[in-house]
Amino acid sequence: MKVVSWNVNSIRARYDRVLNWLDANEPDVVCLQELKCQDGDFPYDAFSSLGYMCSVYGQKSYNGVAILSFDEPKDVVRGFGDGVDDPQARTIAATIDGVRIVDLYVPNGGKVGSDKWRYKLTWYDRLVRWLGAHCDPTQPLVVCGDFNIAPEDFDVARPDRWRDTAMCAQPGRDALARVVDWGLVDTFRQHHTEGGHYSWWDYRPPGFKGNDGLRIDQIYVTPSLAEACAAAGIDIEEREDRPGSKASDHAPIWADFEID
């Protein structure tokens, strides 16, 4: 089972490019973030032509997540359902071929200390509680998406430049660590122990050309799936503009599992 996670920065602006990538790579499960459209505007037909079923949790202009799969998605859940009045569409979960898939778009956080920053930290706390209430570290589980946190300095090309931002500030890293400590393994780090690998580059200079990258997109799994993870990677070629096809500011990340 091949799983990909990709913050596409508008599915309507990106769907031809995403389609081409899916056609070439044939992942079994596709977790998308930042759809920036309502459910009714999602390009279902384009993806169904490649054989994908689409579970969508959209929102006008902002946020929005979706899980695409060849196999029928079961027990689809949108949002945390934790009683908090939160209109932001940032999480969707589904069971695909016996594997629970959780697709997340973690809040950006704005400036450290702002209301958005507090929302981000609170959101991480809600995620930990949600995992505790609805998931089990012994089950086959994928928790992936745009976490908007670079876990360590060697996940950042220029750590001094980013140190005190919402991507790197210690309270955010601590919040992410509490999610991982619940019982998850970073599939990319299983296969790449060295630094210097990134999944996001700002559109603004120095950006991709200046390699001012951060590794803020992750595919975490429970230990039973980690044992089955044969390979993981980041397709940085997809961060490059092509004629008539602009790139998202995020590259797709993927993990391959050998499961029956």
Add this chain to the structure above:
DNA sequence: ATGCCCGGACGTTCCGGA
């Protein structure tokens, strides 16, 4: 110290992104 580049929208400038 700030903008740079993008996408979306009650659009012709703004907000949010990370």
